[in-house]
Amino acid sequence: MAPETQLPRHCDVAIVGGGHNALVAAAYLSRAGLDVVVLERSDHVGGAAVSERPFPGVDARLSRYSYLVSVMPDELIAELGLNLDLRSRPTASFTPTLVDGRAGGLYVEQDEGPVTADSFRTVTGSDREYDAWRRFYAEVGDFAQAVAPTLLEPLPAASDVRTRVDAAVWRDLVEEPLGHAIENRFDDDLVRGVVATDALIGTFASLSDPTLIQNRCFLYHLVGNGTGEWRVPVGGMGAVTAELARVAREAGARLVTGHPVTSVELSENGASVAVGDATLECDWVLGGIAPAVLDRLRGVRPSAEPRGAQLKLNLLVDRLPRLRSGVDPALAFAGTLHVGESYAQLQQAYDEAAGGVAPRNPPGELYCHTLTDPSILSPELAAAGAHTLTYFGLHMPPEVFEPDVESARSGAVHAALTALDAHLDEPIESVLARDENGDPCIEAKTPQDVQAALEMPGGHIFHGDLSWPWREDRSADDPASRWGVATDHPRLLLCGSGAQRGGAVSGIGGHNAAMALLEAHG
Known part of the structure; x- marks a missing residue:
């Protein structure tokens, strides 16, 4: 069923x-009997x-x-009845190394x-680092086990979470900069960097x-x-959106696309949402957009201007490239492949970017969807051995692409591919597929591109800095x-990544906004 346009x-x-998140909220609220309209500026839902x-x-x-x-x-997946196939990857990560001309890697x-x-x-050179690795992630796992069950509940008090977590682990993860724990627990620069990347x-x-x-x-x-396992959605992220849209529509929600909201006016009893020359009157408004954008729609100056920090590359290759280490590419690319992400390299890249200069040896990581799920390719491409590669580059804030975004983007792409080539037995460009025009199949997304395409301020993929998933104040x-979905007005709630437990494709913000509204609605 196509989205509505009326x-x-x-x-x-x-x-x-x-x-x-908007689709999650729409599904829960519509199932509760409320009349819900989702307003999307693009011609499709999903963000x-x-x-x-x-x-x-x-x-x-x-x-x-x-x-x-x-x-x-x-x-949440079970409650909504989503028909999703989320598959595990056989490889967690591979980090290629090059020491004195000798290629190797941490698998x-x-x-x-x-x-x-x-x-x-x-x-x-010893078992010490792996022993430290296992201890650290066992403790992180205990922490995750304490926090994960609370994400679809009202915010717990920080003191309640703390009682369920070892005091030393709480100090390392919550009270002191994470770098302290990484430096105290690990000696090897490469291992330190692999641990650190999830923080960046x-x-x-x-x-x-x-x-x-x-x-x-x-x-x-x-x-x-x-x-903490990251799984591959069979059919790609579009399959996740398709299922969420299905359950929202089946519950009765109206998904109206091609209708950008131009203003939101709030009153004691409801709101008026302007969409071009038309106006939608409602009792409640949920903001599935970044809080800074929502503020502008209300005529309020945003309290903070987010800024992202990534270079995203999407590639299609005729086949996976060979590695200098001789490791099977089907193993190396099956998980997260780290490039230029030792601890020292991460800090150097941050220092350079903080000074307004794009990192000379940019840190980043690659992921191959099609080794786990080839269904996103046509049968002909899959049979020919083609694969998709996604590169996520770190420490690339908007300012390093200014004032000439086009030129800076080209330079950043070249630097990222050069850093990858250092670990390959053949240049990555030699295996890039070609489109119908003969152009290489590679596209780059800077923070500016993300902002323009998705209206995420500063290209920040989380809509702003993430928050702790608990309350300090009772x-x-x-x-x-x-x-954790409050704004400064009782009729306006956050339901997107800008909610207190937002960020990533989780649906948590949408669920929690729906629960808060239903509780307030009575």
Whole structure:
């Protein structure tokens, strides 16, 4: 069923923005009997969680912006009745090394065993680092087990969570910059970097940042379903959106696309949402867009201007490239392949970017969807051995692409591919597929591109800095505050990644906004 294009005059709940969280909220609220209208400016719903064919004449449906699923609770998937196939990857990560001209690499299995232990021993020269690795992630796992069950509940008090977590672990992950724990627990620079990367995806920070935004990013990357495993959505992210849209429509929600909201006016009893020359009257408004954008729609100056920090590359290759180490590409690319992400390299890249210069040796990581799920390729491409590769580059804030974004983008792409080529037995460009025009199948997304395409301020993929998933203050006890979706107006709730437990493709913000509204609605 196609999305609607007709704007009604009144509804109970208007949801601004049609991303995955908006669809989750719409499904829950519609099932509760409320009349819900989702307003999306684009011609399709899904926001960043979509699959598209970016290369002319090539039948490959890539997840162009978001690409893996971890934080979405299995409980939410079951409650909504989503027909999703989320598959595990056999490889957790591979980090190629090049020391004195000798190529090697640190290989970590999804289910760690002797192969992982041998790899640590070969790279670091002893068993100490792997022992430290296992202790650290066992403790992180205990932390995740304590936090994950609370994500679909009212915010717990920080003191309650703390009682369920070892005091030393709480100190390392919550009270002190994460870099302290990494430096105290690990000696090897490469191992330190592999641990640190989860604190920096989509977050521009040093590991020693006193604001602890890197700690919060690390927590969200490791907390999903109590395991932190990132799984591959069969059919791509578009399959996730398609299922969410299906259940929302079946519940009765109206998904109206091609209708950008131009203003939101709030009153004591409801709101007026302007969509071009038309107006939608409603009792409640949920904001599935970034809080800074929502502020502008209300004529309010945003309290903060987010800025992202990533370079996203989408590639299609005729075959996976050979590695200098001789490791089977089907193993190396099956998980997360780290490039230029030792601890020292991460800090150097941050220092350069903080000075307004694009990193000379940019850190980044690659992921191959099609080794786990070839269904996003046509049968002909899959049979010919083609694969998709997604590169996520760190420490690339908007300012390093200014004032000439086109030129800076080209330079950043060249630097990223050069860093990868250092570990390959053949240039990555030699295996790039070609589209119908003869152009290489590679596209780049800077923070500026993400902002233009998705209206995420500063290209920030989380809509802003992530928050701790608990409450420090028990005094505010209205439903919106208890569920972490409050704004400065009782008729306006956050339901997107800007909610207190937002970020990533999780549906948590949408669920919690729906629960808060239903509680307040009575």
